[in-house]
Amino acid sequence: MAESRFFQPKIEKLSRKELEKLQLKRLKWTVTHAYKNNKVYKQKMQDVKMAPSDFKALKDLERLPFLTKTDLRDWYPFGLACVPLKDVVELHASSGTTGKPVVGLYTRHDLDVWTECMARNLYMNGLRKEDLFQNAYGYGLFTGAHGFERGAQRVGALMAPLSSGNTQRQITLMKDFGTTVVGCTPSYAIYMAEVAKQMGLDPTKDFKLRIATCGAESWSEEMRKKLNTAWNIEAFDHYGLTEIIGPGVSSECPQHDGLHINMDHFYPEVINPETGETLGPGEKGELVFTSLTKEAFPVLRFRTKDLTILIDEKCRCGRTLFRHARLMGRSDDMMKVKGVIVFPKQIEEAVMTVNGTSENYLIVKSKTPLGYALKVRIEPSADFHGDRTVLAKAVSSEIFAILNLDVPVEVVDIGVIPRSEGKAKRVIEE
């Protein structure tokens, strides 16, 4: 029998009916808890003439207004807490791209939920007790490193908290320790392979690495192929955000066909971002989450701004938990170019499809009266010795094939585009 990779088979294979029953029970608890213990949530429910007793089916949630980034900013830092601060034991924050950071609060129980979700995801990726997990997410207020640390230890793996940065040391220790699984952003995993080569090492032969657990960026399938080849490993996508819990919301099974959502803790919806209308499975829209078990900072219909589709069919791996497709991008990243909607990830796909390109690229946007004008800078791969003009043309026509847009492409020298040890910055404005 094939390896099951189920950390909690009972939950992961729960029948749809049983799962909905559990979700409804937990939703009723959540709305009651939020209504009783937080005036903002109480007001939100009163505004639509709802009381906790009105939640009789999961669908009733659709009557509630959304929770947005603006709400979080307005009630920064603790205004949406639903327990007294004396019951909160951990705090995390993400750097808000504009203005105030987003604060996540955790009771002991919330930390248990987080740990369980991360363990489930890492076990599904293939992490085991026998593994050495190199945690190369940046430590600090961010959720990333801490979520992976908790999950890896819960699985029973040996967890080494290296944090991000100091790449040469990272690689030396990866070799010395015999690291088998690494956690970091996909762009950092690729950068580490580049540095390993500069150190005279062969990333495909000189290491014991077999899995990368990557999150915090939206990355294309083409980028994944490059990463898998660079180290000769299998890379898995992780998704999560501070507002919901951090990483641990969803991840991939070995089928790599969408990310399984931990739906016993997070209830997903996909909505039309323009109208707010709820969409069905298979329809592309914005992901919205309601937490079902969180105590300190529950969220009711939080708009993530992440665009995807929900997949409700049972997965070939045997899990019944819904999946969402890999993210198309954030609605925040969306650029309008000559009337065409463009996501950075589409450009990434085009760049990486062409032979002779590397994973280092930069999208340069500049404001025009009609939205944005784009150009793309790429670095050739180390083994590219051909004509750069031809390479630039090939990338440009690949972009045209995907977006139907003429985007000028410039090939720059290797090392010109800044590398990142955390979240890569792929788009700049000039």
Ligand SMILES: [Zn+2]
């Ligand atoms: Zn699956």
